[in-house]
Amino acid sequence: MAEKQNYEKIVIVAFGGPSSSGKTTSAKAVNALIKNSRLVHLDDFYYPDHDIPIDPTTNLPNWDCPEAINFPRFTQYIKDIRDGKNLDEVIDTMEPDTDLKLSETDEELLLKEIAHNIPNLDKSLLVLVDGFMLFHDPEIIQLFDVRLFFHASYKTLKQRREARKGYNTVEGFWVDPPNYFEDMVWPAYEISHKYLFENNDVNGRLKQSYRNDLRIREIRNETGYHLYTLVKWSLEAIYSQFQECR
């Protein structure tokens, strides 16, 4: 049985940012690399399909707003992990396997780097939390020790989202209807995240105060970026915060 006293530290890492920015792909790649890590997907905390808010303009379910997620349950789950309470309670996930994976050579290189930077990592538990609404609320941001903000341009995100088959939901499978990205996904992201950005412009940079005080690390994942680079950047943020974590 996993217990808090088995670990020197429990480090909780947020992989946040808009839909199709590469959060799940990167979090799963880090999880595959690090034995003492576990994954938590915010998508496993969606309300049942019939409770997803209906957008009054399009009359479509809005899967991309914070109200679609059971945040009280999610917040309690993360707090319990922090307190070492439900370390054995692994959620049966709805997330499918990822398309992109690290090569064996990349894994070997990264493992060497991890061993060099955090030699005592195997005494800690790394909790990798993947979700599109981890940074919309400053109180939620406080749940995490390391804060990775994945991002890409509107064009890249739209292309990736539209290339996807769909999403498993609590009660079925959701396929975006035409124009769902521009009508629903992007506006819901923009409304909930603009407060973090200079001039409220989600295409620009995060406000300096959020980068410095909340130590949010931006990870741009544009077309052509390799998974190796994304994982390397994620790990670098983990190295720089690790010693400070309780």
Ligand SMILES: Nc1ncnc2c1ncn2[C@@H]1O[C@H](COP(=O)(O)OP(=O)(O)OP(=O)(O)O)[C@@H](O)[C@H]1O
């Ligand atoms: N750098 C990249 N190069 C090529 N394809 C990529 C890259 N990053 C992500 N993708 C692809 O984009 C799609 C979305 O990636 P992923 O599932 O990781 O996004 P996400 O941030 O978890 O999105 P969501 O919030 O909707 O779950 C996947 O099909 C993935 O393979």
Ligand SMILES: [Mg+2]
């Ligand atoms: Mg995902």
